Amino acid sequence: MTQFALPYFAFRDFPEGINQQVEQALVQVARGNQFILGEEVEAFEQELAAALQTGTALGVGNGYDALVIALKAAGVGAGDEVIVPANTFIATVNAVVQAGAIPVLAEPDLHTCNLTAKAASAALTAKTKALIPVHLYGQACEMDELMELAQQYNLTLIEDFAQAQGASYRGKPVGSFGHINATSFYPTKNLGALGDAGAVVTADADLAAFARMYRNYGQEQKYHNSIIGINSRLDTLQAAVLRVKLRHLPQLNQERQRLAQVYLKALQGIADLILPVTAPDSTHVYHIFNIRTRRRDELKAWLSEQGIQTAVHYPVPVHLQEAYTFLGHQRGSFPIAEELAATSLSLPLFPGMTETEQQAVITSIQTFFRTHG
Ligand SMILES: *Cc1c(COP(=O)(O)O)cnc(C)c1O
Numbered sequence: 001m002t003q004f005a006l007p008y009f010a011f012r013d014f015p016e017g018i019n020q021q022v023e024q025a026l027v028q029v030a031r032g033n034q035f036i037l038g039e040e041v042e043a044f045e046q047e048l049a050a051a052l053q054t055g056t057a058l059g060v061g062n063g064y065d066a067l068v069i070a071l072k073a074a075g076v077g078a079g080d081e082v083i084v085p086a087n088t089f090i091a092t093v094n095a096v097v098q099a100g101a102i103p104v105l106a107e108p109d110l111h112t113c114n115l116t117a118k119a120a121s122a123a124l125t126a127k128t129k130a131l132i133p134v135h136l137y138g139q140a141c142e143m144d145e146l147m148e149l150a151q152q153y154n155l156t157l158i159e160d161f162a163q164a165q166g167a168s169y170r171g172k173p174v175g176s177f178g179h180i181n182a183t184s185f186y187p188t189k190n191l192g193a194l195g196d197a198g199a200v201v202t203a204d205a206d207l208a209a210f211a212r213m214y215r216n217y218g219q220e221q222k223y224h225n226s227i228i229g230i231n232s233r234l235d236t237l238q239a240a241v242l243r244v245k246l247r248h249l250p251q252l253n254q255e256r257q258r259l260a261q262v263y264l265k266a267l268q269g270i271a272d273l274i275l276p277v278t279a280p281d282s283t284h285v286y287h288i289f290n291i292r293t294r295r296r297d298e299l300k301a302w303l304s305e306q307g308i309q310t311a312v313h314y315p316v317p318v319h320l321q322e323a324y325t326f327l328g329h330q331r332g333s334f335p336i337a338e339e340l341a342a343t344s345l346s347l348p349l350f351p352g353m354t355e356t357e358q359q360a361v362i363t364s365i366q367t368f369f370r371t372h373g
Helices: 018-030 039-051 063-073 090-098 117-122 142-150 207-212 234-266 296-305 323-327 335-343 357-371
Strands: 056-060 080-087 102-106 128-131 180-185 198-202 219-221 289-292 344-345
Touching: 018 142, 018 234, 018 344, 039 056, 039 198, 039 234, 056 063, 056 207, 056 234, 056 335, 063 090, 063 180, 063 198, 063 207, 080 090, 102 323, 117 142, 198 207, 207 219, 234 289, 234 357, 296 344, 296 357, 335 344
Parallel strands: 080 102, 080 128
Antiparallel strands: 056 198, 180 198, 289 344
């Protein structure tokens, strides 16, 4: 008998036949002899902009570049401060530093794990130029208050929606609230490519024009450079893959939400276990299904013994990362971010996960709390 083994994430053919469609798209590009930008990239950009109900989407090399390009387009640079959540993936913060600005960390909400306007306003100074809410784990941030804050203090609002493609707030898709927004199509994201990929989206024509040039050496017309840009173009092969996946995104997200509901129902009321909470006006597309317990490390080890792999998003909050000691914070500076880092555990959840697999996770968690009293 082979031992039960469930990875934290697996690529499955869900919905059935999607892999074949992706392969066909790849072959088409390979035979088309257009490998950089071109029609396939433009078609994806238009389809993405339509799905996000926003003006312009521009394909770029990855999510990190998308953030950097958004910051550059917004004119963020030396001496500026940018407010970011203290519990985000490091890319958000690194991008601010790459743009030459100073990241200013703010506490997330303990329940939604997202940045709130209240925490952001406490981090405001005269130097604050931009605000980057991150729709963490796949849940849309509460945008009304954040937009109000940005307007009141004349801040550029940049959404990092790398984890939340397809999520919405008050019926409006994430990626359509900020002045200019950034996302990633890293393979395991809800909308994932077969390699690195990302996008910048904006309804502002000037910001779009800047981003379009900046991602391609600062040229609008070949060999005519009006600004000093970089090379961060969305690969044409990835655009073809993403066109296929984008068509299935609603179904992929619905499957994630269905799996999340099974966990939410089966795991309620167990010991000190805290399940993900969704704000009333937000939707959650469960890029990450994050549970919390004081006994996180023990539970993780137990599940691993049962053949179930889990992950921790994120074990070390930004202010305690060695790379960010220069910000001058210490343990205790952001108690909520630290609490989340100490107690969070991400359970396996991916489209195509079977009922047997999910039931094994549920049973193992129930058994842990029953037998490890
Ligand atoms: C994945 C991710 C990014 C960066 O994406 P890459 O494509 O890997 O550069 C940025 N922000 C958040 C919140 C992410 O989860």
